[in-house]
Amino acid sequence: MGRDRTLVYAVCLVAAIFPLLSGEYTTRVAIGALKYVVLAISFDILARTGNLSVGHAALFGLGAYAAALSNVYFNVPMELGPLVGGLAVLPMAVALGFLTLRMRGAYFSIATLAFAEAMRVLFLYARGVTLGAMGVGVPPIFGGNVVVDYYVILGIAIMSILLILLLEKTGVNYAFSAIRENEDAASVLGVNPTKYKVLAFALSALLAGAAGGFDAGYTTYVYPYEAFSVAISVAAMIMPIFGGLYTIEGPVLGAVFIYLAEEVLRGWLPFGYTLIYGLALIISILYLPMGIVGLLRGKKGKNWLESLKAVK
Amino acid sequence: MQSELVLQVVVNGILLGGFYALVTLGLNLIFGVMDVTNFAHGDLIMLAAYFSYWAAELLGIDPVTFIPVNAALMFLVGLAFYRAALKPVLKAPAYNQIALTFGFSIFLQSLALILWTSDMRQIEVPYASSVLQLGPVSVGLGKLIAFLIAFGFTLGFLVFLSRTKLGGAMRSVSQDPMAASLMGIDVDRIYLLTSGIASLLAGVAGSLVTLNLYINPFIGGELTLKAFGVVILGGMGSYLGMIVASMVLGLAEAFVGAFVPQGGSLAPGIAFAVIVAVLALRPKGLFGR
Numbered sequence: 363m364g365r366d367r368t369l370v371y372a373v374c375l376v377a378a379i380f381p382l383l384s385g386e387y388t389t390r391v392a393i394g395a396l397k398y399v400v401l402a403i404s405f406d407i408l409a410r411t412g413n414l415s416v417g418h419a420a421l422f423g424l425g426a427y428a429a430a431l432s433n434v435y436f437n438v439p440m441e442l443g444p445l446v447g448g449l450a451v452l453p454m455a456v457a458l459g460f461l462t463l464r465m466r467g468a469y470f471s472i473a474t475l476a477f478a479e480a481m482r483v484l485f486l487y488a489r490g491v492t493l494g495a496m497g498v499g500v501p502p503i504f505g506g507n508v509v510v511d512y513y514v515i516l517g518i519a520i521m522s523i524l525l526i527l528l529l530e531k532t533g534v535n536y537a538f539s540a541i542r543e544n545e546d547a548a549s550v551l552g553v554n555p556t557k558y559k560v561l562a563f564a565l566s567a568l569l570a571g572a573a574g575g576f577d578a579g580y581t582t583y584v585y586p587y588e589a590f591s592v593a594i595s596v597a598a599m600i601m602p603i604f605g606g607l608y609t610i611e612g613p614v615l616g617a618v619f620i621y622l623a624e625e626v627l628r629g630w631l632p633f634g635y636t637l638i639y640g641l642a643l644i645i646s647i648l649y650l651p652m653g654i655v656g657l658l659r660g661k662k663g664k665n666w667l668e669s670l671k672a673v674k
Numbered sequence: 675m676q677s678e679l680v681l682q683v684v685v686n687g688i689l690l691g692g693f694y695a696l697v698t699l700g701l702n703l704i705f706g707v708m709d710v711t712n713f714a715h716g717d718l719i720m721l722a723a724y725f726s727y728w729a730a731e732l733l734g735i736d737p738v739t740f741i742p743v744n745a746a747l748m749f750l751v752g753l754a755f756y757r758a759a760l761k762p763v764l765k766a767p768a769y770n771q772i773a774l775t776f777g778f779s780i781f782l783q784s785l786a787l788i789l790w791t792s793d794m795r796q797i798e799v800p801y802a803s804s805v806l807q808l809g810p811v812s813v814g815l816g817k818l819i820a821f822l823i824a825f826g827f828t829l830g831f832l833v834f835l836s837r838t839k840l841g842g843a844m845r846s847v848s849q850d851p852m853a854a855s856l857m858g859i860d861v862d863r864i865y866l867l868t869s870g871i872a873s874l875l876a877g878v879a880g881s882l883v884t885l886n887l888y889i890n891p892f893i894g895g896e897l898t899l900k901a902f903g904v905v906i907l908g909g910m911g912s913y914l915g916m917i918v919a920s921m922v923l924g925l926a927e928a929f930v931g932a933f934v935p936q937g938g939s940l941a942p943g944i945a946f947a948v949i950v951a952v953l954a955l956r957p958k959g960l961f962g963r
Binding site: 412414416461462463464465466467468469471472473475476477479480483484486487592596599600603631633634635636637639640641642643644646647648 | 711713762763767768769770771772773774776777778779780781782783784785786787788791792892895896899902903906936939940942943945946947949950953954957958959
């Protein structure tokens with residue numbers, strides 16, 4: 363335990379001073395990795411209720427568009443983008459939560475995948491409002507200062523981790539697990555599945571929307587093909603699975619590891635570097651039931667697989 | 675004038691619907707027999723489309739002539755796919771099945787990106803772009819051929835399923851694998867062959883894709899979702915429902931494409947909207963049990 367704590371402090375220290383030590387390129391890589399840390403945690407929160415989202419780009423893209431369009435139409439500064447993105451997606455996520463409430467297993471996943479694709483088609487089509495495929499250009503967040511950008515996304519990532527800690531502290535986490543393992547039994551025991559599933563959806567959307575709102579100002583452009591791309595949904599899904607679902611460190615480790623691996627692979631495999639995602643997912647399901655975290659913690663992995671038996 | 679346009683759109687929709695039925699058939703078969711939702715189904719079709727592209731580019735073989743070879747190749751791919759992607763998660767929770775087949779979807783897509791890059795590819799098939807004039811309706815020969823072949827294979831498969839011994843074994847495994855195994859059916863072998871046949875049907879669909887459309891490594895995802903739309907509308911595992919739903923989807927896309935302003939960009943979204951709307955009202959599909 364003592365060693366773990368030292369390690370956590372060391373990681374925090376490095377994260378706190380990282381952009382001061384490194385150049386612009388590595389800071390940009392770190393920003394990219396932190397963006398996916400937020401998305402991975404967002405996916406994990408929803409997954410804790412037993413729902414596997416294959417369309418997380420929908421929440422991310424809606425957040426990005428909310429931030430960009432509120433800047434274009436109402437002059438809301440991009441510095442508020444993460445807040446606007448997160449809060450704008452929240453009511454939509456509550457509606458989605460109710461809509462998908464009774465869907466189980468593959469049906470939920472298909473619906474989320476279809477919803478993200480539907481959003482892309484809609485934002486391409488409604489060009490009067492969204493400017494269609496041309497995309498929306500916005501001024502850079504904090505004048506494009508990379509170091510400041512780093513601390514903004516680091517702040518969002520830290521808040522995401524604190525949110526999970528809060529869920530675990532308040533026991534909401536147990537309600538999520540109960541629903542995941544057996545929804546009917548959970549409701550007999552007095553856990554209201556509707557309440558907790560909608561809550562999980564809302565918190566998940568808050569984070570994904572904030573990441574999208576940040577990304578709009580960071581990249582200064584929002585396009586339908588990128589904001590709602592399957593690649594984002596895929597990353598948000600695979601990173602926490604590979605890292606280890608339902609843990610705090612899993613999504614963080616998975617996001618950092620896969621993002622860095624992708625950066626390296628992209629250099630000598632410009633086409634098909636996404637191979638890393640396919641392989642990571644296949645390996646996770648076949649050999650690493652608890653992801654990297656399971657590997658680090660030893661052979662506890664089996665328990666997790668057992669607990670999943672009830673999901674179907 | 676208006677009625678002639680409507681007739682033309684109806685014909686286009688039916689031709690498209692017939693193709694969608696074949697696209698959906700393999701997905702529906704694996705779901706019906708194994709109770710696994712295969713998120714990589716469209717990527718198998720994409721792979722077959724590239725086989726067809728290679729045969730045409732490197733060997734100069736016509737895509738229609740190549741169908742039997744492509745079907746045989748994809749049958750073998752289907753056998754390997756069963757061992758790698760389906761068998762390990764047959765009895766596993768839905769979570770594992772979704773994640774593993776989705777992993778193979780990304781794997782196949784990345785493989786295609788490495789082999790063929792993300793460029794749009796097309797085979798030049800001169801006769802496919804010629805147009806037949808049937809009274810007031812004009813029909814692209816390529817689309818007509820694709821429809822006839824898709825319809826033929828769909829019908830042929832349904833006859834196979836209801837009339838042959840192997841088809842009967844597949845039906846009994848889909849109803850109750852335990853009882854089937856007690857009756858002396860080798861369930862694992864039936865699963866293996868089911869995956870092979872589903873992939874074979876994806877192979878035929880892939881050949882037909884190259885007859886009429888541009889291909890790139892990303893077409894698989896869209897085909898998978900269209901197939902999901904069809905099964906959710908028609909009922910997972912139901913073949914009559916699948917044919918009706920394919921026609922509904924094809925007609926809906928044709929009508930929106932023709933009559934809604936800039937509907938061409940909206941038409942691909944119909945399947946997605948159908949999925950979300952139907953599942954919101956009926957969480958297990960329109961005819962789900």
